[in-house]
Amino acid sequence: MRELKILGVVVFFTVFTYIGVNTYAYSVMKPAVAPADFQFKDLPRNDKIGDASRGAEVFMNAGCIGCHGLESQGIPAPMNDADAAASFGVVPPDLSNAGLIFDSHFLAAVIKNPAKAMLNDHKFNESNPHPMPNFYGLGGDIDQELADIVAYLQSIAPEKVSDEQVYVDACMQCHSIKYTGLMSNKDPILMAKYMGSVPPDLSMFIRSRGADYLETFINNPQKHLAGTAMPRVGLTQAAQEQVVAYIEYAGDRKKDERESLGIKVLGFMIILTILAYLWKVKIWREVH
């Protein structure tokens, strides 16, 4: 009985201290933010039903391929990476998978006004325009044209892509992951000029930030880092989960091994503890 009371005191002080220096302290240092919004509710809704074949026409006429490649349709990027980076600060992404990995509302909004949809209009304005110009329409109903372009991109997108491919399409424009050998091929000096600083390597982000933080952060970087130059890229929930899975692969690829070994070691220790208890009872029976 007395030992249990003492154990209670030890556990109380340990748990109290733990809650204070971890749960409580981190809640003060990293205040909670609203959950990720994969509907992108802040963007205008576009209820028009898009038509893929009209969309193909709009896509070609609107000048998209002046900067973006569409490898899967046999349209390579018009400039090589180095020239593109020198001209735009960043390499315009290939759009072959865009219809799959980016949210459709977001795609429509980002074509119309990139800086606004990406939430970096604090950085890009009239005197410093976004390298991707706003789309003002080809003369018809602009919402219909946007819906058509989105429908076209969705129609040419593959049914699924690998985690690595999502990462390449959505993140590697700026971020390297050296632990898997994916190096952003931009000149760091140009990158720093464009973004304000060199975007960090994401190799250990699964441990330095954690999956929960990445979920709200990638969905809307401004929530955690107000004023950051990092754009919201508008990934669907499924695509974002693939990105986080890839970052986890890069920085914590032994997770499965850790968890399965953990169960075995704990099982072994519990059996050993029971044996130790029985031995203790046997030995102490003689002296009590």
Place this chain on the structure above:
Amino acid sequence: MAQIKKANGIGDWFDQRLATKKLAKVMMTEYWIPKDINFLWAMGVVLVVMFKLLIISGIFLLMYYKPDAKLAFDSVNFTIMQEVEYGWLWRHIHAVAASFAFLVIYIHMFTAIYYGSYKNGREMIWISGMILFILFSTTAFTGYVLPWGQMSFWAAQVITNLFGGIPVVGDAVVTWIRGDFAVSDSTLTRFFMLHVFLLPLMIVFVIVIHFYSLRIPHVNNQEGADIDFDAEADKYLAGNKKESKVVPFWPVFLAKDFYVVCVTLVIFFFCVFFFYDFSLPGVNFEPANPMVTPKYIYPEWYFLWSYEVLRGFFFDIGPIKAMDIGLIAFAFANVIFVILPFLDRDPRVLPAHKRPRFKIWFWVLMFTMVILTIYGKLPPKGINNVIGFIASMTFITLFLIMPYITKKDAKGAK
């Protein structure tokens, strides 16, 4: 020369040359421990196990770690954590064992304070124990720098900077410790040497002294009873095991310790595999960057209480700067526990619940330590500063009034 005869077995062969039977008696089967103890008496052996885990995991980490500011981070986070078979396991064991070692050190230390096991002949046990505490702290601090993450770098920056507070030679001392004007590669390599060689060597040496210092005054018991160990040992050896107030170290005492060690290891391995963030905080998985100061800088949890005593004094008093007052308080906090046996003016060895004033003193100290620990982590602003200051003042006052309180208790008993 001793009479060497033909040995009748390998045990006898060694016994004739090394007196192994006598040694086993002295160290194990006739090393007497009081029977009236509880599981807190097992903390010493738990600590030995933690120290062994640290040594073994450390040896494995040493095979792949590269003490170079350019290579250290990747050698830990890529080579060890992801490339080497079970490298992650050794690193998790090493980091979690460090935290566990400190938790157990604190339990061990406050057990000694509660039961009065630091006085009346047991002063050397206490003092060697506190030297071990200081050596463990230094080892933990130098070890935390080795992965060369953001907090490694900035903790090294802040802590080495403290020595700048030493009058006259302060700045020179800081440069001497760092091996450079700022924390850099030379700081990393010398901390590496300290962490893997000099400090562990000193720890092993002081552990031997710590164990030896127990032999003459013997281990204390739950009631502080004065036991005639020779008489009780005779009773035990004569077969009156139930009547005797003592038990041998082996197998009786260790049987209980082994059980407590196993329970601790269940919790320990749970943390190693599933609950390690408290020992491997995210901020240190970011590579060290001298150009970017982290928003919050804090030491590992086991240093927070003394860090808060340092920060607690946030205002200048007359011509004395807040920083200097904090440094004096910090120095006070780090040496005051060592001289505890001499602050206690009550000659009796009794548990705190039999010493009315000391009992209150003890629990106030426990809560003050916890409050200091928590506020050492919180950002120093607003009400946090005030609470930190009050807790720091309480801490210092407790030790200043200790001689008076213990004397009063002693008088009250007469």
